[in-house]
Amino acid sequence: MQLTETHRPTLDQALGAIRSRAYWSPHPEHPKAYGETGAADGLAAYQALLGTRFELDQPGTDGWTGGEVSPYGPELGIEYPHPDIEVLLPAMRAGMAAWRDAGPETRALVCLEILSRISARTHEFAHAVMHTSGQAFMMAFQAGGPHAQDRGLEAVAYAYEEQTRTPAAADWSKPQGKRDPLELRKQFTAAPRGISLLIGCNTFPTWNGYPGLFASLATGNPVLVKPHPRAVLPLALTVRIAREVLGEAGFDPNLVALAAERPGEGIAKILAVRPEIKIIDYTGSTAFGDWLEANARQAQVYTEKAGVNTVVIDSTDDYKGMLSNLAFSLSLYSGQMCTTPQNLLIPRDGITTDAGHKSYDEVVTDISAAVGSLLGDDARANALLGALVNPDVKARLEAAAGLGEVALASRVVANPDFPDAVVRTPVVVKLDGARKFWDGADDEAAYLSECFGPVSFAVAVDSTDDALELLRRTVREKGAMTVGAYTTSEETERAVEEVCLEESAQLSLNLTGGVYVNQTAAFSDFHGSGGNPAANAALCDGAFVSNRFRVVEVRRQA
Template sequence: MTVTTATSVAGSTATAVAGASPADVDGAARAARAAFATSVASTAAERATWLTAAADALDAASDELIPLADEESHLGTARLTGELARTTSQLRLFASAVLEGSYLEATVDHPDATTIPPRPDLRRMLRPLGPVAVFGASNFPFAFSVAGGDTASALAAGCPVIVKGHSAHPRLSRRTAEIVAAALAAAGAPEGVFGHVEGREAGVALVQHPEVRAVGFTGSLHGGRALFGLASSRPDPIPFYGELSAVNPVLITAAAIDARAVELAAGLAASFTLGVGQFCTNPGVVFVPAGSGFASRVAAAVGQPGAVPMLTDGIAAAFADGLAGLAAHDGVVVVAGDAVQQPGTGAAVVLSTTTDAVLADPQALLAECFGPATLVVEYDDVDDALAAIRTVGGSLTATVHAEPGEDLGDILAVLTEIAGRVLFAGWPTGVAVSWAQQHGGPWPSTTSIHTSVGVTAIRRFLRPVAYQDAPDAALPPELREDNPLRIPRRVDGVLTLPDAPAG
């Protein structure tokens, strides 16, 4: 074990550990459990202060963090500047959400002797689970990493967090962890409410540690499936909220092709090459009418881009292998680009096939190929396309491009069954952070029904508790009769809104 950084601030130590041993993980988990005694009883105002302090500290360190992120990720200053802003905005959004209070689902049912059976006084709300392990992602070094959405939502819920930093950007992860831990300590958060460790073995130990009560993960299907198995096979199984794999199908109708083929081709080209294709929402398979020549239009829109460094050599190698498998398939034609990739880099490739080929071998043709590639699938009629889309399995997104007045009923019935977010225009690579966002879908895109982006991501780290016939003084403030925090509540079945939000 090597301690790589240590910074003492306001009585708290932020320590990043490279190759953390089981003893290191045990210490971090036990510290988090001790911190939970304080965080579980913290007020919304206190947690909002913690989150805002972390956001302010990260913004203040942007001149240091962005160059470091670019050096390790090759994602570029413009992209990383926006991603850091997204990350700090996300922290502040959760701060406002905990003050507003509706996320608690506070519910009050007064006694009613006339019901069968008679109803006692019942009051229910959501409570934090306990310490949460968060796995940083490779492709978003800020927004899905040390201070990303999983960390923000868990801290907002009142859960201590232990982050397992990603090996794709270790120095950025360590420095971000220092900044966040220092900010939390200065804002009065309990010691141990935030920890950071590194190494594959540390991640395995976190998932199995008895003090860890839930896991947030963004990464590969293979790695996530293995950790999901560990979380499920514990003596006390815990929730594993994994975002794993998606091909994000797109269906374009004949009317849309006739009306705006050039525009659609340009939009697709920009979307699947964005960030060297390293987005979990990358449109990996696009269904278009046969004979439309759409794949050639996409190829023309892509042009002849050069190879660009990918996040890691491992990701580049996996992309090259997946692309080679697709290109070698009997039913696939390479329309643009080179199916043979250069080590460590990715270059755009457009491939084409048919719905018959997909239906004959969906496992091979609809596997995620994480990088700048898209597979254009030609269909004879929409029913053929929908039959092929049904074989996709779960996906984060599904998109339909159609013209006004087209009947989309059958299309939407299929798309909403397989995806968590259905788009009617545009392309899926942008994921807004908001109350209404859903970033998650059926297996294998995620391991749960919850979102990992947006305010309702907080629901993953909360559990319901009901209080029966409790004295008012014994109740949490959120459930007391006079509603001192002025939060939205459902009282005797009726949603009640306060005059002003809490805070």
């Protein structure tokens, strides 16, 4: 493989982008960019996988397991190899020394070849992501394809940069006055920690999986991929491609392997405390994330857990833009993003806008109307909402209507292509930030819990100061992946910035156009901060990669 000629320029551009943080991506977002027959080929490739055994030729396969059902209805009918980890884990370690000795640049270039082959099959991945996560096709295409590939490439760039901060060798000569200098020849090697375990999630198997997978592989560690049982296919395809590329490049394919689990097996919990597992990347519930952090003490553990995202609404000079921006943010993928705003904090006395003063009720009504209008057309609603990923989300959505006064009821949207898809518009519920217990309801308990799915709380607060205190408390106690704010006051802007700086939350201010608080772009935006309870790591920064390897020094007298 001509790895250097093909991929070194891309690596260099990625290294430039993570330093400039300007816009950059080598992965086209438009489905038409993948060739005339790209769409048809991708669909055909996806369909050819259905109802088959997904062969990986990895050691220690002791059976087959599967059972994915698309949130759009159809069963995928794919079976994956089930691992005997007593065989698979040692086999994964066998190729470590050669992979380590290849050095940071070769590892990075091999990772780029893997990403490049994934990119070429973006249409196929789009269907795989759509039918495991419930994302609408266009989102599955973009977030599951180019955006995920960008995040993977970003991790490779950080890993390369981190490993090359120290030179491979150095001559050290210490003057000794009139005597001869002391002289040493030193070698520095980026040495991997051990097997890295990726515990995938249901909603963004590739986007949330690629950073950890590629950060660990690029730093020399074998990676065992444990997908969410409902979202195996996108990561199984990834593992297959990685194994192919590794083998073709002369490395052991077993450096990347799949650990599909049997129903109820809980293989993540078993693997997480194995002594061979030295790194864990996890996206999912706070309960299991906390368990991993407390129990997988032999490993470096990177977690993205639940959080409660807030938008502070103080004032705006573009009321219409704010409403349409928020409506889109609340609707996209039925609120099933870890970055979707949940609590909209609105002063009970209303806000100042370019369209005049708006009372709390008016703001809530107008946001609800904007959502209703955005999703009024079923075709557009389906394209934005996708399907509810699992029955738990539907149950939460239905329960949310009982938590307070419903400003906007959820609507059932029919999907003509997939009649079994569960498609629902968001519910907007009014809560009172000053009301702890009222008539059997507990507003505070509601807005201080993550209600993952298409549920928004319009929380009335006494003032913007009150909103900032609630924001601070929410981030500190519950964590947040995103914070949004709308204000025309410089003082308020500074105050909300200060809360976010002190509580370590990523802030979007006055978004009224085509960028949404729940979207972050690789190479430029940080996803999470790693400094509040929602996640102990950010995508992507030095800390995400620097402890995945250690520098081992060998020094000799010169």
